Amino acid sequence: xxxxxxxxxxxxxxxxxxxxxxxxxxxxxxxxxxxxxxxxxxxxxxxxxxxxxxxxxxxxxxxxxxxxxxxxxxxxxxxxxxxxxxxxxxxxxxxxxxxxxxxxxxxxxxxxxxxxxxxxxxxxxxxxxxxxxxxxxxxxxxxxxxxxxxxxxxxxxxxxxxxxxxxxxxxxxxxxxxxxxxxxxxxxxxxxxxxxxxxxxxxxxxxxxxxxxxxxxxxxxxxxxxxxxxxxxxxxxxxxxxxxxxxxxxxxxxxxxxxxxxxxxxxxxxxxxxxxxxxxxxxxxxxxxxxxxxxxxxxxxxxxxxxxxxxxxxxxxxxxxxxxxxxxxxxxxxxxxxxxxxxxxxxxxxxxxxxxxxxxxxxxxxxxxxxxxxxxxxxxxxxxxxxxxxxxxxxxxxxxxxxxxxxxxxxxxxxxxxxxxxxxxxxxxxxxxxxxxxxxxxxxxxxxxxxxxxxxxxx
Numbered sequence: 001x002x003x004x005x006x007x008x009x010x011x012x013x014x015x016x017x018x019x020x021x022x023x024x025x026x027x028x029x030x031x032x033x034x035x036x037x038x039x040x041x042x043x044x045x046x047x048x049x050x051x052x053x054x055x056x057x058x059x060x061x062x063x064x065x066x067x068x069x070x071x072x073x074x075x076x077x078x079x080x081x082x083x084x085x086x087x088x089x090x091x092x093x094x095x096x097x098x099x100x101x102x103x104x105x106x107x108x109x110x111x112x113x114x115x116x117x118x119x120x121x122x123x124x125x126x127x128x129x130x131x132x133x134x135x136x137x138x139x140x141x142x143x144x145x146x147x148x149x150x151x152x153x154x155x156x157x158x159x160x161x162x163x164x165x166x167x168x169x170x171x172x173x174x175x176x177x178x179x180x181x182x183x184x185x186x187x188x189x190x191x192x193x194x195x196x197x198x199x200x201x202x203x204x205x206x207x208x209x210x211x212x213x214x215x216x217x218x219x220x221x222x223x224x225x226x227x228x229x230x231x232x233x234x235x236x237x238x239x240x241x242x243x244x245x246x247x248x249x250x251x252x253x254x255x256x257x258x259x260x261x262x263x264x265x266x267x268x269x270x271x272x273x274x275x276x277x278x279x280x281x282x283x284x285x286x287x288x289x290x291x292x293x294x295x296x297x298x299x300x301x302x303x304x305x306x307x308x309x310x311x312x313x314x315x316x317x318x319x320x321x322x323x324x325x326x327x328x329x330x331x332x333x334x335x336x337x338x339x340x341x342x343x344x345x346x347x348x349x350x351x352x353x354x355x356x357x358x359x360x361x362x363x364x365x366x367x368x369x370x371x372x373x374x375x376x377x378x379x380x381x382x383x384x385x386x387x388x389x390x391x392x393x394x395x396x397x398x399x400x401x402x403x404x405x406x407x408x409x410x411x412x413x414x415x416x417x418x419x420x421x422x423x424x425x426x427x428x429x430x431x432x433x434x435x436x437x438x439x440x441x442x443x444x445x446x447x448x449x450x451x452x453x454x455x456x457x458x459x
Contacts, residue, residue, distance in 0.1 A: 057361065058116045061398065070397040077396030080281045081387050083417075084425060085111070085126055088387065091419070092127035095212070096379045097136040097143075098164045103127055105314055109373035110381035115399040117365035119357045120346035122396060124387035125369065129209045131338050131382050133230070138330045139166050142323065165320035167379035170327050172319045174335040174380050175371030178363045187359030196439075205341060206433035207231070209385055209426065214238050216423035217253040219246025219304065248301035249420045256284055256424040264428060267393060281390060281425050288421040297418070304419045316375045338382035342366055345383045349392055389429040 053060040085107040093103025107126040114125045225233035263280040297303045346357045
């Protein structure tokens with residue numbers, strides 16, 4: 001026996017339903033919107049603390065710092081990178097076509113700011129050869145060198161002020177562009193940087209850095225090349241001037257390479273057994289400086305040394321705002337190159353050490369670094385290949401390494417430090433970037449397109 005149930009309901013149109021039961025669309029719709037907005041704008045202590053840790057990551061990782069485990073590695077890495085940052089900054093300032101002192105400032109202010117806002121634990125920021133070359137070409141175009149100028153005259157001071165004003169304006173505009181990208185949450189663009197592209201880009205940049213260091217290793221004093229195919233022009237110039245090689249500097253470079261390469265290989269192979277890597281870079285700099293001082297190599301064999309390094313901090317001053325229309329196009333290219341290098345390096349070492357980075361926060365970190373430092377006569381900065389590799393290979397664990405041993409006591413060492421030694425350290429630190437060529441057979445088997453991309457970037 002089956003039972004049936006019948007349900008009778010009134011049929012409503014939308015208008016009859018509103019008449020019978022009313023509608024709160026107009027009355028409560030705006031109320032709900034106000035409640036949502038109020039909920040978003042409401043600030044609690046917990047929300048403030050979360051936002052602070054998210055936007056200023058140092059407050060998140062510093063309380064969890066493992067002092068006994070990490071301090072030794074950070075100390076050695078900080079000393080090594082601190083020694084290299086200053087002369088490297090001075091050398092890359094010349095690539096930017098400004099006085100060497102401004103390279104020192106660019107090696108300090110962005111480092112401090114990135115330590116507070118950056119998420120890459122092993123990324124060393126400061127002067128980068130490719131960014132410096134691009135910035136220098138703009139400076140040369142807008143403030144060309146006069147045919148004759150007295151270095152001690154007021155004209156020379158005005159000329160240097162104009163050049164650093166343009167370079168600082170590029171840094172400021174680059175920082176503003178990055179901050180705008182952060183506001184628009186464009187950090188997701190880094191997801192389009194596939195592993196082959198990242199490796200190809202960093203390897204190609206390593207080529208640029210290595211070739212830029214060849215003349216220091218050979219003791220050649222060559223003019224700088226700008227524009228298209230500047231890499232090949234520089235290499236051709238080095239090859240043409242090989243007969244003018246300073247044999248003393250060449251010998252020093254060969255000895256340094258013979259020491260640095262085997263010891264760095266030992267550090268790599270026995271990394272798990274060593275509590276901290278052998279600080280071969282520091283030892284090489286100290287020994288070479290001692291030999292240079294004892295034998296007066298700079299005066300006897302015409303060997304290039306770093307020279308006098310002035311101490312102190314610059315006074316804040318305004319960049320050349322009126323140059324914004326003239327530098328806008330080039331600055332966009334410089335910004336994307338700097339950000340691509342920075343995020344690529346951060347991704348490589350984050351993946352290697354098992355932590356994650358936040359691309360949007362990286363935009364904020366580098367944007368603040370360039371914006372603020374531009375008011376202290378700094379030119380554009382980014383993550384650097386050489387010092388980042390040195391920071392990681394020397395045993396650095398966190399950004400604490402950035403601030404260790406940047407005091408004035410390093411100045412006497414660096415004044416007599418040989419440029420050839422520093423060039424050798426920079427080149428050997430790029431070993432990991434060049435080893436990425438070993439991935440080419442795997443890329444060929446996986447995808448022919450991914451195989452071609454690194455070759456195009458390197459050529």
